[in-house]
Each structure stands twice: as C-alpha cells, then as structure tokens.
Amino acid sequence: MGYLPQKLLEKKLIALIEEDAAFGDVTSHLIPNKHIKAHITAKEAAILSGIEFCEILCQLFHIQTHSKYLDGTPINKGDTVLEMRGLSRDILLIERTALNLLMRLSGITTYTQSLVKLVKDAGLNIKIAATRKTTPGFRFFEKYAVEIGGGDTHRMNLSDTVLIKENHLKISKDVNIDNILRIAFEKTSFSKKIEIEVENLKEFQIALAYKPDIIMLDDFSIEMIQKALKSLEKLSIESRPLIEVSGGISDKNLKNYLINGIDIISIGSLTHSVKSIDFSLKIIPE
Amino acid sequence: MGYLPQKLLEKKLIALIEEDAAFGDVTSHLIPNKHIKAHITAKEAAILSGIEFCEILCQLFHIQTHSKYLDGTPINKGDTVLEMRGLSRDILLIERTALNLLMRLSGITTYTQSLVKLVKDAGLNIKIAATRKTTPGFRFFEKYAVEIGGGDTHRMNLSDTVLIKENHLKISKDVNIDNILRIAFEKTSFSKKIEIEVENLKEFQIALAYKPDIIMLDDFSIEMIQKALKSLEKLSIESRPLIEVSGGISDKNLKNYLINGIDIISIGSLTHSVKSIDFSLKIIPE
C-alpha cells in the first residue's frame, strides 16, 4: 500500500476514538490523573501487526511509547510489545481502541503469514492475495495487515483494477468475453491492469486470446487448473497473463493449490473470518 | 440499541460505498447499463442479519428490493434472502458492500444466537453480552448483530456506563475499591449504571457492600463464582447487584458457566473473532 501519510492516519485514528468516547470516559475521571507506565503484552504467539498505528495513536494523546518490534515481527506469548508512559486518563482512553487494532491486525497478519509460509516451504513463488471481502469501513487497515503478513492486497477498491466477473457477463445477452475484453482494452486507462474471471476452460481459452493482464480461474477443480496451466506452456513467458485462482480456498485446502504456474491465490477468509490475537494492557504499579 | 434514525444509517452506508468506489467502478461501465434482476442467496444456514441495512443501501441507489426475511430469521443454504431490481451498474456498485455487511453481521448474529440457545436450553435466564472488543469503526453494526442474535450489547462506549476495572485500581496506591466506589456514586449521573470488575472473592465482598448495579467476576474459576453467588443468597433480591462473568469464555467452555445466579456472561469473541456467513449475489439472466 506504500507510504501512508501520517496526517491521514491521524484523522482515521481520531475517528476511532470518537466512536468510543464521544462524550468522554465516565470511569477514568473518578480517579486522579497520574503519570503512569503501562505495557501491552501478547497473550499468544503471533506475527505483530498494528503496533505502528498504536504508536501514532499514543502520540496523539501525548503518550510516550517504546517498542522493540516493528509490524511484521514474530512475537511470543508474554512479550511486551509496547511500553507506554503518560497520563492515566489518556492511556485508559485509548486502551481499547489500541488493543482492538492490534488484535485484529495481528490476527490477519498471522494467518496471512502462515499461508505465505506454506507457499514458501513448497518452494513456490505464488502470491497469497486478499479480496474485497473486508469489514466495511476498515478495509484500509485490513489490507495493510495482509501486506505486512507477506500477502498481496489485491485491488483496494472498485476504482483500482478492471476485474470482469461472471455477473458482468450475465447483464445482457449481447455481452460476452470477446466483446467485453475488446471494450475493456479500448476504454480503460493504460495505467490500470485488466483482469477477467473465467468459469471453465472454454472461457479461459477465449480470454487468453486477448492477453488480459490477469486471468482468474474461479472455482476451478485442480484438474481444470492443470489443464489451463498446460495450455499456457505454448506461450512465451512475456505473453502469458498472470493466473489467479480463487473460490473456497483457505488454510484447510491450500496445499492442493500449491501448483507451479499459478501466480496468485486469493483467499476471502484472510479478512472475512479472522481469529483475533489476544493482547492485554496492564498498568504497572509504581 | 433502539430505533436507528434512517438518515444516520444512510450517511454511514454512503461512507462505506465511498470506501469501495471513490473514483467510480472501472469495470461495470464497460457494459451497457441495463435494468436487471439479481438475487442474494445464502450459501450456508444461518440467522440472517444485516438485510435491513442492505435494503436501505439499495434504496439509496434506486434499487427495488423484496425480501421475505427480517433480521433475526433463520435461513437455510440456498435461500434467496434479497431480490433486487435496478440498473446493472448500481447493483454491481453496491454488491460487495452489501455482501460484506450481510456476511459479518449474519456471522455475529448466528454465533450469538447459538450461545443464547445454549442458555435457553439449560432453562436459564442469563444474558450473553458483547464487549467493546469490536472492529474499530464498525462497532455500531457489530453491536446491532449481537442484539439481533438475542445477545446484550453491553455498553456501547466509554461514555455509556461506569465500569471500574483492575487497571483503574492500579493507577495509584491511594485508590481502592472502597474509595473509588464511593466517588463513583457521588460523581456519576443518576441516569447511568455503575459496574465494578473484581479479581477475587475478597474484592467481591468489598464491592458488594457498596451495592453497585453490576459486579463483574473477572477470570473467576467456577468454584470462585459459586462462592460469590452463595454469598449473595443472604441478600434480598432487590439489593443484589447483577452478576456478570467474563474472561476467556467462548462456545467451547460456555456450558461450564451456565450456573443459576449468574445474570450476564460477556464474551469478547462474539465480535473479535467472527466466522462470516457466506452469501453470493447472482444476476438473473433474462
């Protein structure tokens, strides 16, 4: 996702605090506002993610932070991932938001990284990619966590990349792979890639002739994938589109798809069904 | 959560479309803009949730909708939960956002309802409650899904209910359960409830003397919970605070906590680790 402008991150993070404390924290003000220390600690092993957002959040509330870790670092149960010093009310104010970010993002990063590792262990060079099946309003952060885990963000939104799907072809009898790809090349900015989803080998062959940047094999059986890949062999490397497979792939069946020649495996559950990693914040008694 | 103002929902939903299509949909415009029909279909059994938000989203884009289901209805695999008629580009524009809402909210509602059912099947009257461990920026919708599943939203944010936790007591040596509860009753609006989290039976007894509205037994063993409940028996029903238990409870161990006398069981995984329910949108060929 590249370099994220801090001022935009700050705006996003303040909106999250607003969600949690629009009319103030009715508990912490019952207690004197003391300079304290606090630690955020991992309650399970994980690949850390979101710690850099937490540090910006702390800065916004004048909380000094120290962390030995960057996003993407493996951590163990019990590791203190963030040390904080600031006023007690400020630390308690951001506590839940910071933890919620860490928990989800580390969950996504850890899961992504485990799948990326399977690929690497198989000696392959296949990208594990996210989809647009993200939590509404939180996509920015979820795609970031996928990237930190070594995954590919895939397109961020509908404006990013042309992706012609099965539903597009059903809109009218007059629409077919041939004419939609022809129009796509005509009407799309040269700065964008063009991808098409195909449902069977016949569609694959038709699409191939147009040399789109990417062809997505949707819900193909392993056998069908292999046939498709075989038909690519005749082509020179330069004229091959990237091959993405998708449809019902998760950690449970990923191994079946670790086939040489596939370029991308996209997996909705990277973002749609995440197990959070548990973290807790503890105030350090003086 | 009560009655949600449609105009505020519309604003939230438009922000979600903005996340996905700020510079337009670069694919759907390649195809003529036709009046079409489309169906959203469940790909697994679930308790439906979010369908009412989808209908408002459709209205915003002049898509007519028909659904036999309300939020909270059980649905089966293959059920068409929403029929839509509108322009193809509008339907494709909102497709992913609508599905993302349905997938997550139905996931949360289905999981919540399964836990609520365990309680009911045990003939008990215990509320299954969410926590603030929600996806940043998406809490509104997640708490809604918990409520639709028969769960309790618990407090929406830091401004809602006083909840004194372990960390509050660690801020200063001068703070203890006695003085913080005394101050809480003094300084808190009569319109809000006061809850305190206790870590052991001694703290429980101290807190009990102040009659807070709710006492949360944090990470109590079953034995400790039973002791705490026993000590409540001497009190008249009116003077008993509500008893909430929390800490590491999920579908895996909920049964152990189905103990008469507990009023609320709060479960972070209702919202922090959700398995989405799969739905798909299909355009109906003419």
Next chain:
Amino acid sequence: MGYLPQKLLEKKLIALIEEDAAFGDVTSHLIPNKHIKAHITAKEAAILSGIEFCEILCQLFHIQTHSKYLDGTPINKGDTVLEMRGLSRDILLIERTALNLLMRLSGITTYTQSLVKLVKDAGLNIKIAATRKTTPGFRFFEKYAVEIGGGDTHRMNLSDTVLIKENHLKISKDVNIDNILRIAFEKTSFSKKIEIEVENLKEFQIALAYKPDIIMLDDFSIEMIQKALKSLEKLSIESRPLIEVSGGISDKNLKNYLINGIDIISIGSLTHSVKSIDFSLKIIPE
C-alpha cells in the same frame, strides 16, 4: 461526563472557529501582527466555566495562557480569568469564540450552582439535573457546564437511558405502563437504566410494582409528590426506585420542591433559558 478526549475537543473548537472565520478575519490583517498580551476579565461575579476549553482553543493557535482558575471556581467582577500572550491576529481571531463559550457556560454553571446551593442549604441530598432541552449542536458543552455547577447531566441523548414518557403510552391503545415496562426490562441492555414518567398517583403505583430504576413524577402537585413519597416508605431502601420530579420548576419555585425523599429535580431552564455572564477581552497596551 468524565474525561473528555482532547483531540475531540480540538475538533469541536476548530469547527467553531470555522463558523466565525471561514474566509479569514478581514479586519485584523489591516494592522501589523504583533506579539501582544491580552486579558479576559469578568464583568460580573459568577462561577467560572469554560476556561479549560478556552485554554485548548488558545493552544491551537499558539497562544500561551495562564489562569489562576479552574472551571467551577467562584470569581468576582473584575477578576482576570485568563492571561494570554500571542500574535495579535490569533488572539483577535479566537476572541469572540472564546468569550461566547465562557459567557454561556459560566451562565449555566452559575445558575446551576445557585440551585444546587439552595438544596444544600436545606440540608438535602437532591440532585439538580439538566434535561435534553439544550441548544441544538451545543449540548456537549451545556451538559458540561451543568456538571461543573454541581448538577447532574441526566441522559446525554436518546441512546443513553430508557425514559418512557407520556407520549409513548399514547401511541397505541395496546400500550400501557404494565406491558411497556415488562418489555423494557426484556429488551434493554442490562447496562442501561430504565426510567418512566408518570402523570398521576395511579400510574405511579403501577410503575412502582415493576421497580424501574427511576420514576419521574411529571407535573405533580406538592401534595401528590408527598403522597407518592409516602407510599415508598413501606419499601426497603434497596427496592425503592429513584424519584425524579419535573415540570415547570425553576429558581422561582424550587424551594417548594425541597422535600426529603426526592432524589432528582430536573429543570429545563438550566439550559434552555440562560442569562450569559459578561466577560471582555482587553489587549494590554505595551
């Protein structure tokens, strides 16, 4: 209202400056931009309120401030409540917004505190509470001023506390106090209080049987209030709901309502008809 996140306050305060200077200050730029001192001085005795918001506002525009007073302090005519040092154009830019905040909030706090004092002087422990009759868009600040004056904010908004009013009961013939209270206990989060407004003693008795957290006696005569309180005496202290009285109460007739047994007196004029306290800002000639 608890601890207010500074970043959210800053956002609110910048919006107020935007109201006054969206296209700049067309007067102050006619004069050289000098480092100056300025004082805000009270033109009448009051309980100060809003000074902490003014200091944040000054910080936002790089104006150094010094004040001997905190919100809630009594001040006399002529007291300098804020000393400022900064660039003349910045001080003139925020002058009116700062004064407008101070004038209204000190007005509300001073009036609230005068009523709270009447209660205390009578040796009673009755809360003087605000209502939702606040200036649209400015409620956050007005409720704050009530709290600083020793009053109770009452619910901040429709999402805070269940409050069943006369109008709710008129919606349908099938709705009555019995069934609405039963449903309220069923459907409302345990984290929220339930209050009901009653119009007469009969309604009061019906409501009482359900033990709502609070019963509001709306427009009750003194005699009726006394009868209601008498019927509470039979109940144990724990099973008594809080009693709120409301309806046409102001500084003019408050004394009549200083009756032992009342818990809360809510007064719309705390926020709907406020006399501002006069303050002025003077630049100190070198």
Next chain:
Amino acid sequence: MGYLPQKLLEKKLIALIEEDAAFGDVTSHLIPNKHIKAHITAKEAAILSGIEFCEILCQLFHIQTHSKYLDGTPINKGDTVLEMRGLSRDILLIERTALNLLMRLSGITTYTQSLVKLVKDAGLNIKIAATRKTTPGFRFFEKYAVEIGGGDTHRMNLSDTVLIKENHLKISKDVNIDNILRIAFEKTSFSKKIEIEVENLKEFQIALAYKPDIIMLDDFSIEMIQKALKSLEKLSIESRPLIEVSGGISDKNLKNYLINGIDIISIGSLTHSVKSIDFSLKIIPE
C-alpha cells in the same frame, strides 16, 4: 440572510439528530411502530420562529406536516403550530430537536420583535441588530431568528464586514484611527463595508473625516450620542456614515436610545441571554 439552500439546511438538521440519537432511540423501539398524529402546541404567546426548519426536519424522516403559520407569525398560547403524521418512532426521534429549535428561535424572534416594536411605536427608523455574541455552532439559526423578528443580522462572521474595534487600536503604538482607516480603504474589497468603533467624541471626529460606512458609538452616554449626532447635521445626507450605538443596551434601557439620527442599535442579549418560548408535542390518541 437571504435564501437558504435546502440541501445545506438538511445537512445541518441531520447533524442535530446525530447529536441526539447516534446509537438510536432506546425507548421508542419498545413500542410498536404505528402511524400516528401529533401536534406541536405553543404553551405561551410568541412570535413563531423555526417552524420552517421543523418542516424540513419532518420531511427528512417522512413525516407529513401541516401548519397554518409561517415564521414570523404571532401565535397565542394553545395554538397548534404544527400537525404531523408519520410513524411513531420517527416523530419521537425528532421531537426534542424540533422543540429545541422552536423554543430558542421563537424566544429570540419574540424578544427581537418586542424591541423592534418599541422603535416603530416611537415612529423611528432604527434597526435593532444582533451581534456575534451567539451560541457557538448555532449562529446560523440565531441570526435567522433575529431577522425573522425584524432585526438586522449584522455581520455573520469575521469575514463579512470590516469592523475596527478598540482592541485593534491597542495592538501597537503606531496604530491610530487615521492610519488604520486609510489602510482599510486601501486594502479592503470594494464589495465590503467598513465600520469603526469609537470610544469618545474626539475619536468620532477623527473617524468621521474618513467617511467609513458605519461608525459605532461604543458605550456612549446619551449626551455624547447627541453631540455626535449634532456634528453630523452639517454633513449632506449622502456623506453621513450610518451611526450604530452599542454597549449594555437591552429591553430595560432601550427607550433612552430611541433618538432620531441613530441608524442601528446593536444588542448582544438578542442572542446571548434568551428566554426560550415553551412548546410541547403531544401524540393525538386515536
């Protein structure tokens, strides 16, 4: 203030609903959502103001309205100023916001109109003008109410009109009425008026020589005002600036200032210390 764009009003009104119901109305949803009628009724005589905003607010929530009155109409105690038909939850959702608008705006309009009437009854042609002493964030509505009451809004904000005040002259020893007025004419857009506040007759004479559009006599005694007016008599009508008087003027002493030759009397209390007019909304039982 001219013609207010409805879409901008809608945005402002939705923000007000957001203040009151960000997480929904937790009470009205306990009751079936019925088609009902409701009336807003004046509880005291007044000049009505804000009714047109209420009607737009109703439209936004699909509530049909009927009113016999326009903003600016005198109404009596008991008059039904708005009849509404819609869903009970929608009517209850906007109730408080609608009443809060009506109460404050009618308060301001009624007070303004009473002062305007004093002027007219004296057979004079003096404008009663508001100041910028408005409730932060609510100025738009308050200035509107002044205008409806026959008053003059005066400048809406710091960008509207040049107004050189005492504080401007104190910024530097090098600044005086002469050079600041000279610079003002040089640097100010021809599309804006230039006004200067003077503290005494000497300053008045200096200012007069520059023919600013308006001279404000600040805290002038009646005698001083008369002297100032006398010195204008020598000037031709065209070359006279408008004369505004201000400083501690309210309904209590306005009569003293009803002097032929004064063009404008500006009065902070029009907006800073308003007594709201009481209105109530009643649901009409079927």
Next chain:
Amino acid sequence: MGYLPQKLLEKKLIALIEEDAAFGDVTSHLIPNKHIKAHITAKEAAILSGIEFCEILCQLFHIQTHSKYLDGTPINKGDTVLEMRGLSRDILLIERTALNLLMRLSGITTYTQSLVKLVKDAGLNIKIAATRKTTPGFRFFEKYAVEIGGGDTHRMNLSDTVLIKENHLKISKDVNIDNILRIAFEKTSFSKKIEIEVENLKEFQIALAYKPDIIMLDDFSIEMIQKALKSLEKLSIESRPLIEVSGGISDKNLKNYLINGIDIISIGSLTHSVKSIDFSLKIIPE
C-alpha cells in the same frame, strides 16, 4: 473512471453549493419565488462536458431538466444545452456553480479532444493522457473531462500505479534503476502496473531489461525517442513495455511527437492551463 456512484457525486456537488451559499443567497430572496424556465446556452463552439453533473445538481434542488446533449457531444455557439424549470431561487442558487462546472469541464474536454483528433488524423493510435497537475480538490472532475474528450486519465493519485521518477533515484546513492525495479516487482501488488521514467537512452536500456509495464521517456528529443523506439523493434510485441513520452508537450508541438510506436503522450496543460468555454444562463421571460 468508470461508473460514478450518484450518492458520492451528490455529496461533492452539495459541498460546492456550500462554498457559494453557506449563509444563503442575499439577493434572490428580495424577489418573489416564482416557477420559471431558464436556459443554459453555449457562447462558443465546444465539446460539451459536465452537463450530467449539472443535471444531478438540478435534481438536488428540485429543478427539472431537459437536455438534448450528453457529455462528449460537439455543440455550437448559441446551442441551448440545458433547459431548466423550477423555482427562481433554486435556479439562481445553483447558476454559478453549474456554469463554473460546465465552463471548466468543457474547456478541458474541448482541448483534449482537439489533441486526440490530431492523433487520429495522423492515423495513429496514441493515447493523449492527463497528468496529476490538476487543480487541488477538483481532480475528480478534471480527469473526468479528459476522459470525455477521448483522453486517458492516467493514474488518479499516488496510490494507483507505481511510477518511479527521476527524484526517486536521487534519494540515495544506493538507489538505481536496477535495484528499484527489482524491488518494485517484489513489493508491488500484482494488481498494479509499474512504470518508470527515464532521462536518457542508457537508462532506457537498463529499464527495458526489467520489462516494466510502461516506460516514460522524459524530455527526450525526437531523435532520442526514435532511437528508443528502434531498440524496441527487436522485441516481440508481447514483451514490449508501453512507451509514454512527456515533457513540455502541448498543442503547439504535439505534431512532432506523432510518431508510430509511441503509446502515450502525457500533457500537463490538459488540466493545468485551461481556457474555459463560455456559457450563460438566461431566465426566459414568461
């Protein structure tokens, strides 16, 4: 740019009205609010652009519209491009904003189309592309106008396409075309294209070896361009990157660049120095 969500367009258009009429139109309300007709007429020949935004703007203010033209249509001096019927105050409210949109967008579209025509007339298939040299805050509309004129939007923003420029290579001595292109392929989502700007033929050869999607020849002389194109001839069509030329190209010298083999010519003046097309709105007397 694809299909633009109407609700997002509405939000953008309302913001534009807010810029022009935040406190209302102080002129049109002086006159009765009548149902009127009005025409927008071209005062010079052009390619029309922005008319569809004007129609949405009209809808927002309940103005009925009729137009014989779509964006992209050639129009002549005197052509009525939009007929409107609505209330006079609404038409006058949006008049200037509608005209400002039409004037700029038609200016950009007309200029773009004139350059596109030069290319077509030369029998070539070169895209005329915009740059990011757009008016801050108005890029969305300007890129749209380029597209309507037959041009290519090029990347919408920094998040769209990787584009390595001369400045990137100067950041550190350790950075060169070789390693930055290698890293770019590694770290960039497969869904995005990678482009590199080269300053001379040597850089071009280095870049070519990495087969980026696009190579931009920055400020190349015609001779250098021809040499670069010649070296591409050895490559198979599939393995050729797209060739973009840029740097000081405008209508004045475009002809020199109409060289077979160039794929894209990007031209900053498409958006940074636009001559507006003149339109006027006339109310049609009854």
Next chain:
Amino acid sequence: MGYLPQKLLEKKLIALIEEDAAFGDVTSHLIPNKHIKAHITAKEAAILSGIEFCEILCQLFHIQTHSKYLDGTPINKGDTVLEMRGLSRDILLIERTALNLLMRLSGITTYTQSLVKLVKDAGLNIKIAATRKTTPGFRFFEKYAVEIGGGDTHRMNLSDTVLIKENHLKISKDVNIDNILRIAFEKTSFSKKIEIEVENLKEFQIALAYKPDIIMLDDFSIEMIQKALKSLEKLSIESRPLIEVSGGISDKNLKNYLINGIDIISIGSLTHSVKSIDFSLKIIPE
C-alpha cells in the same frame, strides 16, 4: 480576505493530500526513507503566490522549509523559491500538491498583477476585480491569489454582497429596478453593500436614483460607459455610487476600459482561464 486561521488552512491542505494519497504512495516506499534536501524552482518568471500555503503543508509533514520570498514577490526563471529538508517519503508525498498550488496561484497572481500594472501605468485608480467564475471547491485559494496580485476579490459568495443582476429582473413582470432596489434597502443588513447590474443607460439612470453602493455596467460599449460617467459628474463625490464595468474584458482589451471615473473592472478570466506558472521540485543529491 484578511487573516486566514492556520488551523482551517491545515484542514484544507490535508484534504488535498487525501485526494492524492488516500491509500498511500505506492512508489516512494520502495526506496529507503532518507533525510534529504529538495528545492522548488521556478521555470519561468512570475509573481510568486502560494508559497505560504506550501510552507504550512510542509510543517504538517515535518518538513523544514526556508524561503527568501513571500507571496507577491516577483521571481525569475531559475529562482529557488523553497528549500526543504525532511524525510524523502514526506517530501515526495506532498510534492505534487505543493506544486499544483504554486502553479495555479502564481498563474493567477501573475496575470492579475499584469493587469493591475496596466492600470497603474495609466495613472489610474481602478480596481481589477475577480468574479465568482472560480474552480468549484478551490475559490478560497483563487481569490487569495487575486488579492496577492493586487486585485480585488469581489464578493466571495452569494452571502457576501447583494448583487442584483439581469436575471433577477426577468423573474416576474412585477419586478423592476425601482421596486427591487427599494426592497433591497429595506431587507438587507446595513452591514452589506448593495450592487445592481444595468444593461443600458436608461436602467443606469433609474438605478442611480436609489444610490446603491455600486452600479455594474454590464457589456456597455465605451461610448455608453462615457455617457454614464458623465451623468455622474453632476453628483457630489459622496453621493456617487462606485462604478464597476464588466463583460468580456481581458488583457486583450483592458486598455480600452482605462477610463477615469471607473472604479472597478471585473474580469472572469482572472480565475476561469489561467495559464499555470511552471515550477519543479528537485531532490538535491548528497
């Protein structure tokens, strides 16, 4: 436009960065983030404008700046107008937005100043004024650039000044210059000026009788202008309205309008058809 509140400028500038980098800069993060120097250099002679906005933009991203120039200073080709030191990713992030601001604003300022100079060289005291023909959403900056060039912003928006135009008079047969001017004086705040546009000498005479603050001679021939000016001669200086001429005036024919007695010449092309000034940002190799 007076003194612009920095916090509001910051908000505007952050919105511009958001337009360009909502999902981050996908290029600069491929390269190590180094402390670097960079220069912005003029590629042609101009009057500099926008440099102060660039400095605020730099501050927001922790980039230190140094400039020898203020807005309004003449610069030559090759002049370094801004020296920057900061992290490479931050400098590249803001590069395009900063340059886009400088290019447009310097273009407007330079063009305005050239016209202002023509007036001065003719020994006249005529203001060159902008119109509301600005880029939607960017007016604030464009009017600023006009002012820096020595021009007059004219009214900022529809709320600023009453300006009765030809279209107003066509709304109804019952509307004419007489009654609309009478109403305008009655209904308009004394703090605003009243201007009327006239189409011919007859209208001019009618308008003159009402002594509006300004009369705009729309599309008058030179001869008609001279007749109008002649008829003013009989009036005392104080009772003369300001005379604005407008309609098709640009640098090409301005000389014809340099007539003694004209107060303002308003020129749409100051903002609607601007040639940007070219600037570039270069990173300085170590």
